[in-house]
Amino acid sequence: xxxxxxxMHRGAQWIPAHETLERAAQLMRELNVGALPISDENERxxxxxxxxxxxxxxxxxxxxxxxxxxxxxxxxxxxxxDARADVGEVLQEMKDHQIRRLPVIENKRLVGMxxxxxxxxxxxxxxxxxxxxxxxxxxxPTPA
Numbered sequence: 001x002x003x004x005x006x007x008m009h010r011g012a013q014w015i016p017a018h019e020t021l022e023r024a025a026q027l028m029r030e031l032n033v034g035a036l037p038i039s040d041e042n043e044r045x046x047x048x049x050x051x052x053x054x055x056x057x058x059x060x061x062x063x064x065x066x067x068x069x070x071x072x073x074x075x076x077x078x079x080x081x082d083a084r085a086d087v088g089e090v091l092q093e094m095k096d097h098q099i100r101r102l103p104v105i106e107n108k109r110l111v112g113m114x115x116x117x118x119x120x121x122x123x124x125x126x127x128x129x130x131x132x133x134x135x136x137x138x139x140x141p142t143p144a
Contacts, residue, residue, distance in 0.1 A: 004090050005083035007122040008104040008112030014039035017046055017071030021054045024070050037078070037103045037110055038070045045103055045110070047074025080105045081114070090114055091127065095134040 015024045015036040024036055028051055038047035049070050058068050079097050081090055083106035094102055094114075104112040119128060 002087040002122065003083065004081045004085045004087065004104050004114060005106070007087060007118050008114045009118055010112045012037065012103065012110055012113040014043065014110055015049060015070045017069060017074060019070050021058050021065035021068045021070065021073065024049055025054055025065065035101045038074045043109065045078045045080055045105070046071070047078050048101065048103065049073055082106065083111055087123070091131050095131060098135050100135065
């Protein structure tokens with residue numbers, strides 16, 4: 001059985017909720033990633049921050065990334081998966097919530113992230129095609 005721990009990218013790092021988006025962008029550059037899990041003061045997942053969140057939710061609306069915190073951008077219920085979960089559960093979680101990145105937790109601690117690239121490296125073409133169709137499916141009629 002292939003598990004989330006088998007396909008995840010190890011070495012994922014938190015961005016504490018009190019850190020600025022400026023620091024988050026620097027960390028993304030250093031780690032060469034497009035998303036960071038956001039942690040509360042107890043190192044528990046409270047959100048996920050993407051490079052797009054920084055641009056669209058902060059910069060594009062005229063806010064200063066040196067003044068806005070990662071916690072300010074944390075909205076909704078964060079999704080995650082246990083490291084022992086079967087890859088089928090990973091795909092279902094990502095499909096059900098139409099997400100492209102999934103933090104992996106073990107013993108209540110962040111141990112990795114699963115991204116589209118990780119799926120592409122570890123899944124069959126059929127699994128990837130089915131997952132992509134479900135995650136990127138449009139709701140409603142396609143515009144002409």
